[in-house]
Amino acid sequence: MKHFLVVLFAVFASTSKASDVLEFDDSNFGTEITKYDLILVEFFAPWCGHCKKLAPEYEIAATALKREDPPISLAKVDCTANSDACSKFGVSGYPTLKIFRGGEFNQDYNGGRSADGIISTLKKMNGPASRVLDDAEKLKKFLANADPVIIGYFEEGNDGIKEFENIASALREDYKFGHTSLADALTEAGTNVVKLHRPKRLKSIFEDQVLTFEGKLNLNNLRNFLKDNIFGLCGHAVSTNFEKFKRPLAVALDANVDYVKNPKGSNYWRNRVMKVGKDFADQMNFAVANPADLGQFLPDSGLPENDQSAKPQKPAVVIYGSDDRKYIMADLFSLDGFKEFLEKFVKGEISAHIKSAPIPEANDEPVTVVVGKTFDEIVMDESKDVLIEFYAPWCGHCKSLEPKWNELGEKMKDNEDVVIAKMDATANETPKEYAVSGYPTIYWAPKDSKKNPRKYQGGREVADLVKFLKDNASSKIKTEL
Template sequence: MFRWLSMLAVCALARVNADDVLDYSGDDFSDRIGEHDVALVEFFAPWCGHCKRLAPEYEKAATVLKDNDPPVALVKVDCTSESGGKDTCSKFGVSGYPTLKIFRGGEFSSEYQGPREQNGIVSFMRKQVGPSAKPVLDKDAMEKFIGNSEPSVVGFFAEDSDLKKAFLKTADNNRDDYRFAYTEARDVIDKYGYQDDAVVLFYPPRLHNKFEEKQLVYEGKSSENKIKTWIKDNILGLCGHMTDGNADKFKKPLVVAYYDVDYVKNAKGSNYWRNRVLKVATKLKEEGKEVYFAIAARGDFYGQLSEFGLDSSSSDKPVVAARDTSDDKFIMKDEFSVDNLEKFVRDFLDGKVKRYLKSEPVPEDNDGPVKVVVAENFDEIVMDDTKDVLIEFYAPWCGHCKNLAPKWDELGEKLKDTESIVIAKMDATANDTPGAFKVSGFPTIFWAPAGGKDNPEKYNGGREVDDFMSFLKRKATHARDEL
């Protein structure tokens, strides 16, 4: 009986969470959306796989944001609904699913460009309500604001000043990225000790440590650009907590320690390993080394770990990976310790660590008319500056790639005796590709001519053999007369 009641309670909770997303698929969208100062609207289709993956995160965020001060409404519109949803989606130019848009006072405000998981949605939308910089009137409110789990940028102003104007302008133009507040209350200013006007960055209490200050004071000119740069340079601290919502804000070269980071259930354990990373970060900063550090929950970044070929499930200790300014990947093979981390980072900065490449084995026999390229022989074949290379990046499961395959083989056969031109192919799902060869769909074809390897050209022509031959006759560096 108890088990049955528990199941009913769970189901009831699930219904409450789901109902917190407001369904405005009817023809009264315009009237209902106007009831909210700020709302996030998801335009979706029931059959859409991306929409189904977003749904539970969207529902959890809705439950949190309905109790926000002020509240933020999360709305959904079924674009297949004949009762009004179709017309609403058409009115707002929805052409793909899910599409998310921000509305203010019932009017479209901007496209939503934030994260698509619960915490990221909550964080992003909280910054959309109220003034860009929240006015704080008393000490309790200030304590609550800077006690948040995210960094806070706070202005202390005894009177109007150029610094205050620059601060408020910075807040207006950067509210999507950072949390801003300001105070003119004398008792609050006195408590925090900023008798002169000041802009202060407060790190969240959960990340306080003995290696860096809990807060930083801006000491530059009264300039929006200067304040913005200062925030950007310091907001993450010596070793930031990487999440889905801020991953794109970390500079490179970047060293990341992946482990079971959880500041809700195990803050002490999370900081235990972070403090060891901070020890190395502090030492290298004092030496003037330009390198950045982060910690990340392995459960949130399985995709990144997979890119590095790392399996972190076999150890409770962090696994460490790095990216340089060219986005090349490097992994620390030794077991985590402060000494091993320091050695790895120093070797990484000095170019002594071999970059990691996800690669199939180099083919033992590669004498066919179409050269098989893998990550390990990419430079040897594609980047050979004496050869023109036309390379196809494909996926084994791709129907278009399968249709192209016999034509690609025929093209290779036609050119097998033309030594200055190479026809090649690479499975882009099993091998890393250099940044200049950005693969956005399958198949993607690039032209890498002799003398122009650093700036390859994406091929956008027809996909018949004659189309490829016409292209090569126009583009070939050495062999045009042979074609």
């Protein structure tokens, strides 16, 4: 009996560890890859930290996507043991993800690397670019989609079908397309027309659920139509679509937003956002979101908190400006408060919430200290050329650079229109043009190009930095090497 239980446990353990991610190697890659109409392949190294972080997300996505119709497969190749396959497809870093169709390389994968991001991206790429909705049940099922869908209603043999399929192929990563020639559908929708169907879960009295595309059917025209209309007056924002919303964007953050478990409750505050927002539709865009779904896009602090005993809990509101700065409504949502907040924002009377260390009391050293609240004043000053280092206090490379950076500041102190600056990027927020992906990161922000800074890629010795300034500064540099 004991032996039986041990064996049973071993079988169970083995089964529980089974992976839905396929494993290819040099010996079988060429034959296995041909078996799949659509497959995502991860080229990885076992020691790679980013690969280890991706692994559980990749597993979750693989399990979910095998249930799709048709199923979507995920595979991986260990490049430390299979150099032929990895070199054939130009793998130079890890993890590298590539999409294959019908056994041939199709394109590099550029979607999100969370499970949700992988699932969302591949579902849109699954099957034909435009689904053929050739019976009433398929059409009904397609219209029941949780996402917006674009349907072409064409007579059989119409030239528009080919053009529509070509457009769908170009835009399939962003939208879901289908087309039909069913007589009943054409009678109801019209003949040789394209319509955007917003999901039923977002149905509202404040806007039409179905919009008809007007104009000549081509890629640019339809793309622009969808960009303008896909989310409607108030969309449902999640991490995978958030950056596609137009700015300025006012987002009501409500922990009860869940269109699977709580669709009615999710629309409770959304309808109130729309009631006010409809009067600002030509100046603003709107969305509702569960804070848990937005992660990195949330303000680091400053959101008003609910009284946990209050029912219902009220949303907090954040406006993401065209400059991508965040503007936080001081109080929780109310119709009057929301309207007043929008009015003040439109008039430019609201200050952005900026993550910032305290402003230094004294800042007269050769290297100027920049914090979030002084970034515009110092770095964006059009009268100065600025060379700024973004560092992390714990970064070894930053510590090595520090004495050289201080020496550079000392050499440049007599140049009044050149600023040598530094910023702790872990404690302060920067505009999107100054994105920091590693430490230290150095940007050159000359007088005439503050919105288009150049990332410094040269040597980090003092002589290298001085030469760069001599070659690029707006005014002649006064210093000696």
